[in-house]
Amino acid sequence: MKRRTLLTGATAALATTPLARPHAQKAVTIRWWYHFDDPKATPDALIAAFEKTNPGIHVEAENIPWGGGGDYDNRLYTSLIAGNGPDVAMVKFVNQARLLEMEALLPLDTWIDAWPGKSDISNDVWRLHMGPDGKRYYLPLQYVVLYLYVRQDWLAQKNLKLPTTFPDFLAAAEATTGDNRWGFGLRGGSGGHDFWATFVLGNGAKIAKGGLTSPQALAANQWFIDLYRAHHVCPPSAPTDAFLQTINNMKAGRTAMTIHHIGSANELTAALGDAITAVPVPRGTNGPGWATYGDGSSAVFAASKNREAAWKWAAYLSTSATNVAFNKLSGQVTVTTSGAANWDVQPKRFIEATTNSLPMAQVLPNLPQTADFTRTVWPQTTQRALLGQISPDDMMRTFDKLFFA
Amino acid sequence: MLTPALAATTFLVLIPVVETLWMSLHNVILFRPRSAPFVGLANYAHALADPVFWSSLGNSVIWVGGAVSLQFGLGLGTALLLNRSFAWRGIARALVVVPWALPSVIIGLIWTWMLDFNLGVLNEIGVRLGLLSAPIAWLAQPDTAMAAVILAVVWQGFPFFAVTLLAGMQAIPFDLYEAAALDGAGPFLRFRYVTLPGLAEVIATTLLLRMIWVANSLDLIFVMTGGGPGTATQTLPLHAFLTAWSGGNYGEGSALAVIFTLILLSVVVIHVRRTHRQ
Amino acid sequence: MIERKRFARGRRLVLTELPIVAILGFALLPWMWMMLSSFRPDAELTQSPITLWPRTLTLAHHIELLQRTSFIWNLRDSLVVATGTVSLGLMLSLPAAYAFSRYRFRGRQPLRVQFLVINMFPVVMLILPLFVLMRQLGLLDTYYALIAGHATFTLPFASWMLTSYVDGIPVSLDEQAAVDGATPLQVLLRVILPVVMPGVVAVGAYMFIASWNEYLFALMLAGQHVRTVTVALQLFIGENQIQWGLLMAGGTLVALPAVILFLFVQKQLVGGLTKGAVVG
Numbered sequence: 001m002k003r004r005t006l007l008t009g010a011t012a013a014l015a016t017t018p019l020a021r022p023h024a025q026k027a028v029t030i031r032w033w034y035h036f037d038d039p040k041a042t043p044d045a046l047i048a049a050f051e052k053t054n055p056g057i058h059v060e061a062e063n064i065p066w067g068g069g070g071d072y073d074n075r076l077y078t079s080l081i082a083g084n085g086p087d088v089a090m091v092k093f094v095n096q097a098r099l100l101e102m103e104a105l106l107p108l109d110t111w112i113d114a115w116p117g118k119s120d121i122s123n124d125v126w127r128l129h130m131g132p133d134g135k136r137y138y139l140p141l142q143y144v145v146l147y148l149y150v151r152q153d154w155l156a157q158k159n160l161k162l163p164t165t166f167p168d169f170l171a172a173a174e175a176t177t178g179d180n181r182w183g184f185g186l187r188g189g190s191g192g193h194d195f196w197a198t199f200v201l202g203n204g205a206k207i208a209k210g211g212l213t214s215p216q217a218l219a220a221n222q223w224f225i226d227l228y229r230a231h232h233v234c235p236p237s238a239p240t241d242a243f244l245q246t247i248n249n250m251k252a253g254r255t256a257m258t259i260h261h262i263g264s265a266n267e268l269t270a271a272l273g274d275a276i277t278a279v280p281v282p283r284g285t286n287g288p289g290w291a292t293y294g295d296g297s298s299a300v301f302a303a304s305k306n307r308e309a310a311w312k313w314a315a316y317l318s319t320s321a322t323n324v325a326f327n328k329l330s331g332q333v334t335v336t337t338s339g340a341a342n343w344d345v346q347p348k349r350f351i352e353a354t355t356n357s358l359p360m361a362q363v364l365p366n367l368p369q370t371a372d373f374t375r376t377v378w379p380q381t382t383q384r385a386l387l388g389q390i391s392p393d394d395m396m397r398t399f400d401k402l403f404f405a
Numbered sequence: 406m407l408t409p410a411l412a413a414t415t416f417l418v419l420i421p422v423v424e425t426l427w428m429s430l431h432n433v434i435l436f437r438p439r440s441a442p443f444v445g446l447a448n449y450a451h452a453l454a455d456p457v458f459w460s461s462l463g464n465s466v467i468w469v470g471g472a473v474s475l476q477f478g479l480g481l482g483t484a485l486l487l488n489r490s491f492a493w494r495g496i497a498r499a500l501v502v503v504p505w506a507l508p509s510v511i512i513g514l515i516w517t518w519m520l521d522f523n524l525g526v527l528n529e530i531g532v533r534l535g536l537l538s539a540p541i542a543w544l545a546q547p548d549t550a551m552a553a554v555i556l557a558v559v560w561q562g563f564p565f566f567a568v569t570l571l572a573g574m575q576a577i578p579f580d581l582y583e584a585a586a587l588d589g590a591g592p593f594l595r596f597r598y599v600t601l602p603g604l605a606e607v608i609a610t611t612l613l614l615r616m617i618w619v620a621n622s623l624d625l626i627f628v629m630t631g632g633g634p635g636t637a638t639q640t641l642p643l644h645a646f647l648t649a650w651s652g653g654n655y656g657e658g659s660a661l662a663v664i665f666t667l668i669l670l671s672v673v674v675i676h677v678r679r680t681h682r683q
Numbered sequence: 684m685i686e687r688k689r690f691a692r693g694r695r696l697v698l699t700e701l702p703i704v705a706i707l708g709f710a711l712l713p714w715m716w717m718m719l720s721s722f723r724p725d726a727e728l729t730q731s732p733i734t735l736w737p738r739t740l741t742l743a744h745h746i747e748l749l750q751r752t753s754f755i756w757n758l759r760d761s762l763v764v765a766t767g768t769v770s771l772g773l774m775l776s777l778p779a780a781y782a783f784s785r786y787r788f789r790g791r792q793p794l795r796v797q798f799l800v801i802n803m804f805p806v807v808m809l810i811l812p813l814f815v816l817m818r819q820l821g822l823l824d825t826y827y828a829l830i831a832g833h834a835t836f837t838l839p840f841a842s843w844m845l846t847s848y849v850d851g852i853p854v855s856l857d858e859q860a861a862v863d864g865a866t867p868l869q870v871l872l873r874v875i876l877p878v879v880m881p882g883v884v885a886v887g888a889y890m891f892i893a894s895w896n897e898y899l900f901a902l903m904l905a906g907q908h909v910r911t912v913t914v915a916l917q918l919f920i921g922e923n924q925i926q927w928g929l930l931m932a933g934g935t936l937v938a939l940p941a942v943i944l945f946l947f948v949q950k951q952l953v954g955g956l957t958k959g960a961v962v963g
Contacts, residue, residue, distance in 0.1 A: 037921025039929065040751040062907045065917035070650050071902055077435055078811060078903060082818050098653065101437050144923075188545075190631060237522035237542035239634045240550075244925055245521065251729040254523050263923035271726060331923060368653075376631075376651040384635035387547065410779035410838060411794075421812035422804060483706050488953070489699045497703055498953075499946035502888070503714050506941035508896045508913045510920075511934040515717050526716060529733055560713065565889065569844065572885035572952055576851040603851075610847040614840050617802055624898070642805040649807055662808045669803040670796070677796060 027056040028306045030313055033076065033089040034330075035066045037263070041329040050316050057309045062086070068190060069094075070375060080104050080301065087304035088314050090141065093295050093363050094371045096131065101368065105137040106300045111311050112136055117319040120336045124358060128293060132366055138297035139314050141323070142332035144261035145357040146194050146281065146292040147350075149268065151176070151256045153275040162279045166203070166223070169257075169282040173233035176256035183233040185249050185258035188386050189242030193378040194292040195259050197364070198281045199224040202290025205396070207365050212400040216286050218393050225385050225392040239386040250276075261294055263331050265350040278353035280360060293361040296332060369403050377402050429659035435649075441656075448660035458661070460636055461644040462668075465620060467551060468640050472619045475559045477612060480566020485596070487567065488574050498571075505564035513628025516557040520544060544630055547637035554626050554638050558619065566611060573607030574600065609680040613673065620669055641665045714938060721745065721931035728927055744928035754933055757915035760826075761895055762940060764911060767830035768894035769887050772837050776886070779838075780845030781871050785857065795846075798839040806836075810903050817904055828904045829911070833894040841886045848882025849875060884952045892941055912937050 034043065047059045065071050073095060079085040080102060091099070099105050112118055121140055131137045150162055154176050163169040173183025187195050201207065203223075204216030211217060228234045235241070235249060247264055249255045251271040259281060268276045283289035298314040300307065317326050324339040333354060334340055343351055364370050369377075377399070385395040429448055431441045452458055487498050504512070519527045520543040531537035543549045581599045590598065601608075623643040626632065632639030632647065639647075642665060649658030720728060721744050723737040748754050783795060813832065814823075822828040852875060860874045876883070901911040916933050919926040 035922065037924040037926075039915075039918045039926065040747065060907075063918060064906065065902060065914055066920065066922050067902075067917055069922070071917070074435075074650060075903060075906075078814050081435075082815050084818050084823065098435075189633070235522060235542070237545045239545045240542075240630060241545075243923070245523075248521075248729045249523050252523055261923070267924070271729065331921075372652040376647050379631060380633055380635055380639075383633045387545075387634055389635055410775040410842060419801075420816065421809040422801065424812040425804065425808045428808075479706070482702075486699055486703050486706070489695075491695060491700055491703075495946065495949060497707060498949040499942050500707055501710055502892075502942055502945045503938050504710050505892055506895065506938045507714070507934065508898065508916060508937065510898065510913065510916060511717075511930075511937065512713075514920075514930065515713050515934065519713060519716065524729060524733055526733060526735070529735075560709070564710070568888055568952065569885045572848065572881035573851070575881040575953055576848070606847045606850050607844075610843055614843055617799065618840070621803065621805060623805075645805050646807050655808075655811070659808055662805045665805065666800065666803040670800065673796060673799060673803075677792065 027058075028309050029058045029060055030088060030304070030306050030310050031060045031062065031086040032313060033062050033064050033086045035064050035072055035090060036329055037066075037331050038329070039063070041331075043326070043329060046317070046322060046325060046329075049322075050313065054309075054312060057306075057312065059313055068375065069371075073371070077102070080303065083303065085301055085303055087306060087310040088298055088300055091138065091297055091299040093138075093297075093366055094374065095299075096137065097366045097368045097370065099299065100132070100137070104301055104303065106302050106304070106307065107131075107135040107137055108139060108300060108311070109136050111315070112139070115315055117315060117336070120320055120338050121318070122337055124361070125335055128295065128361070128363060129297060138299055139318050140295075140335040141298050141318055142296040142327050142330055143335055144263055144294040144332050145354050145361050146198070146259050146261050146294065147278045147353040147357050148281045149250060149258050149260060149264075149276060149278050151250075151272070151275055152277045154181075154256050162277070163257075163282050164279070166199075166282050166284045170227075170231065170233075173227070173257065174231060177233045181254055181256065182235045182249075183256045184227060185241065185246040185255035186228055186234040186238040187241050187243070187246050187259070188228075188239035188379065188383050189245070190375065190379050191243055192241075192382065193364075193374050196221075196224060196378070196382065197290050197292055197362070198259065199227075199284070201362070202281075202287045202360070203284030204286035207367075207399075207403060209404050212396050212403075213393075218396055220284065220286065221396050222392045225395075228386050229388065239383045262333060262346050262350050262354050265346040269347060278350050280353060280357040283360070288362075289360040290362045291357040291360040293363050294332070295363060296330070367403060373399070373402060425659045425662055428655050429657075429663050431656055433654075433656040433659070435653040435655055444656070448657045449664065452657055452660050452664065457636055457639070457644060458641070461639050461641045464551070464636075464638060465640040465642075468555065468626075468638075469616055469620050471551075471555045472558045472562070473612065473616050475555070476562040476615065476619075477566055479559065479563040481570055483563065483567035484570035484574060485600070487571055501567055502564050504560050505562070505568075507561070509561070509622075509624030510628055512557060512561050513625050516553070516560075517544065517629050520553055545634055547634055550630050550634060550638050554629050557629060558622070558625050561625065562615065562619070565615065569611050570604060570607065573604050577603035609676075613676050617669060617673070620665075641668075714935065717931050718935045721928065721935050723928075725928055744932040748929050748932045748936075752915070752929065753910070754912070754915060754936075757910050757912045758936070758940065760909050761912040763826055764829045764833065764901075764909070765891045765894040767826060768833040768837065769890045771830055771834040772841055772890045773883065773887060775834065776838055776841040776845055777876070777883070778871065779842040780849050781867075781875065783842065783846045784849040785854070795843070798842060801836065802839050806899055810899060813900075814903055824905050824908050826909055829894075829897075829900060829909065832900045832904060833897060834890075836900075837890045837893050841890055844886050844889070845879070845882055848879050848885075851882075852878050881952050884948050888945060888948070888952075891944070895941060 043061055047061060051058060064075055076085065076089060077098065125140050125143070129136060129138045129140050152162065155162065155172055158175045160172050160175060163172045175183070177183040200217065200220045203220040205212055205220055228238055235255065237245060246258045247260065247267065250258050250268060281291050298317060300310045300314055304310045316322055318335065320336050320338050323334045323336050327334045328345060334343060381395050381398045384390045385392050430443060430445060432444045433441045483501060487494060487501070519525050522528065522540055522542040528537065528540035532540060541549060543553045577600065582595055585595045585599050621642050623640065623646055626638050626640065626643055630638045632643050641661065645658050645661035645665060648661060649655045719737060722740045724739055724741045724743065727738060783791065817823050817828045856874055856878070857870050860870045865873065896913060898913040898917070901914045916930065916937065919930045919933065
């Protein structure tokens with residue numbers, strides 16, 4: 001109640017004084033760049049509370065358009081190169097290799113080790129956030145894990161249980177296809193590499209030298225492409241379907257299963273109620289399984305002139321109660337163990353699916369080509385394979401060439 | 406007279422252009438700002454050896470040819486109609502501007518949604534009216550995807566021709582029409598012998614400018630298909646854009662930009678030589 | 684007599700007004716579809732099968748857009764930048780067009796072509812150097828950066844178009860004014876400008892719209908204090924969610940300023956000053 005009035009009050013104040021930001025009386029100003037999905041969500045309350053307990057610091061926040069990631073990243077890199085970058089910003093693993101090459105990041109180890117909030121974040125999460133040279137540059141901020149959304153009512157009608165293995169999955173998809181409905185909403189457009197990772201990287205392929213073209217890898221990929229081309233369990237629009245289409249198809253009752261994360265749970269529940277549920281993604285027999293870990297961290301930049309203040313703000317965002325508040329704004333899940341215990345933003349079954357997926361949680365390796373792979377090379381190459389313009393094996397060879405030529 | 410314009414362009418634009426030329430001759434990766442070794446024409450060689458370059462060039466030709474001709478045709482027809490007198494022509498002229506006044510991202514999203522396989526209104530109407538036997542996944546197949554993006558850009562751009570050609574028609578003296586009518590010329594002959602010659606200069610210019618604009622525009626394609634499916638709608642500037650923006654390879658992206666500019670430049674020079682003989 | 688009038692009216696209806704309605708239909712239907720969608724509640728936006736007319740109407744998206752986002756201020760920023768672009772652009776391109784049209788000098792043709800080279804370059808290449816330049820000038824995140832950027836990028840097209848319009852005006856007008864003792868600048872302003880007004884309006888419209896719809900510069904060169912409507916709309920497209928209702932509401936509104944402005948100036952577009960006035 002109190003937070004809401006503070007939020008709307010702060011928004012009203014912001015709306016009436018767009019150019020006047022409280023300045024000048026504060027000792028240091030740190031600039032923080034973020035991106036929220038909901039443009040109505042504003043971090044003003046968090047900033048106000050922080051400034052109250054840290055009177056010497058003023059936080060200047062800027063909401064940068066995401067633009068599929070490209071806009072945000074390019075704005076960040078360009079500003080850092082031109083010497084005009086922020087002090088703290090939200091970053092992802094795909095940025096790390098590039099930021100390290102630019103020597104833009106500050107190692108955070110000494111601060112982290114002295115930070116009381118360190119123990120509130122699980123070791124699994126710290127492990128995933130370790131930098132390539134053993135130093136920690138990223139402070140965990142939020143996360144999601146990709147799982148499988150399932151129309152449990154349709155499966156119940158066919159007397160099928162929720163799928164856990166690949167054969168289960170295929171059977172469920174085939175059983176629910178027909179009559180203008182499809183079993184699996186495949187995502188061939190941007191962001192679809194997460195789907196592919198579950199079926200291919202989790203079942204025998206690896207992004208390592210030779211790991212993409214081994215017989216196991218090629219077989220896994222063939223199975224994946226066959227979902228569309230041979231078994232026809234995906235809508236005809238699948239090659240170019242991206243986030244909006246796969247979720248809309250689910251909402252409109254056209255697909256039985258698709259892969260996404262808790263960020264869309266409330267939307268789907270609003271449209272489908274109890275008919276929709278989620279389970280961890282299916283596991284193959286040839287690999288450890290792969291549930292894409294959607295990361296989100298804070299980074300402090302080496303060019304910052306107020307490093308201590310910048311760290312304080314970053315740490316603040318990742319501390320228990322404030323991290324929970326932050327994630328309610330950003331629509332993802334808190335990284336803190338204490339916060340997760342009482343998390344109630346989405347229905348319980350989705351949170352369970354998320355936490356049950358953690359043992360399978362993986363991220364793509366932090367190579368410089370990874371960003372290009374996820375944004376351009378994967379969609380374009382996969383679309384050509386789905387359309388039959390190239391063979392699935394050639395698709396894997398293209399990826400191999402991108403990373404290891 | 407000329408100096409202010411010239412000064413502005415030189416200062417604000419020529420410098421970046423020169424920098425692009427410089428980048429094209431070096432190995433410039435955005436996230437490796439410290440090392441940018443000189444590589445001579447290696448970027449160009451690599452760009453030209455890539456089969457995607459040639460398919461992108463082909464797509465560019467289809468894109469420009471289809472989009473400009475359709476925009477021009479529809480725009481000219483609209484301008485002729487808007488030049489006539491009828492009661493509500495003021496409002497008609499203002500409303501025709503709507504497609505042109507929308508940002509590309511909105512246009513891309515709305516057309517993508519209207520063409521959606523499951524929820525798109527165009528598929529729905531098509532099926533209901535019996536024009537389509539089943540919904541079509543417009544953006545998921547190479548041929549229909551190109552048609553779809555051309556449709557969207559024609560929708561966006563025809564008001565440009567409507568407005569500029571309408572303005573050009575104002576300079577044609579009314580007496581010429583009267584004289585032609587007195588000589589017994591019907592509307593079609595009047596169009597051919599009075600309107601067209603009077604508009605010739607404006608038509609030549611707008612076609613040239615529009616061709617350059619359409620050739621270079623990638624916003625719509627980027628939002629609607631990202632160049633896909635595969636590389637079916639990837640034009641040359643989009644290829645350059647993705648090389649730089651997604652791949653971080655500004656060296657090769659610059660080389661592609663320079664190649665594309667040279668191709669456009671040669672077309673422009675030929676056009677200018679043929680139409681402006683002064 | 685009355686029959687002839689009615690016949691003329693019927694002819695006009697069929698030959699002029701009906702085709703116009705068809706063309707306007709093509710031009711407006713997607714926008715109207717967007718408008719209809721902006722009045723649909725969220726649940727209805729993704730239902731299948733789709734209904735052409737909303738089952739329930741709601742103002743929620745519009746209220747949210749205007750009250751809980753900064754959209755109004757973004758419209759204002761876009762308006763300032765676009766108006767600045769038109770003013771600066773016309774001030775630069777009109778004299779240039781006059782010079783290109785009336786003066787014959789060596790290098791005239793190559794110079795005109797060189798003007799166009801700017802627009803042949805994919806814009807993304809020019810962003811990085813331009814960003815550094817603006818930073819050095821201390822102009823980042825100000826109206827000036829965007830106005831300067833937009834004006835120079837629309838300058839080549841604008842001067843080319845204006846040149847072709849000025850070419851359509853016979854030199855005899857200039858000569859007459861010169862005989863009366865006018866300087867070139869006075870000729871331009873007092874004689875040429877009124878007559879070429881339709882062209883000026885068309886070029887002004889082009890510059891306004893080009894600036895209004897521009898995204899890349901607005902994204903990179905501005906952001907916090909100056910945020911145009913194209914950038915603001917992009918903020919509705921998030922990583923995990925698209926605020927479709929807000930986007931539809933915003934998308935509908937964003938076309939209006941240009942249309943309203945055009946409604947006021949379209950009379951100038953069909954000047955009428957040249958009808959018959961040019962001969963003799």
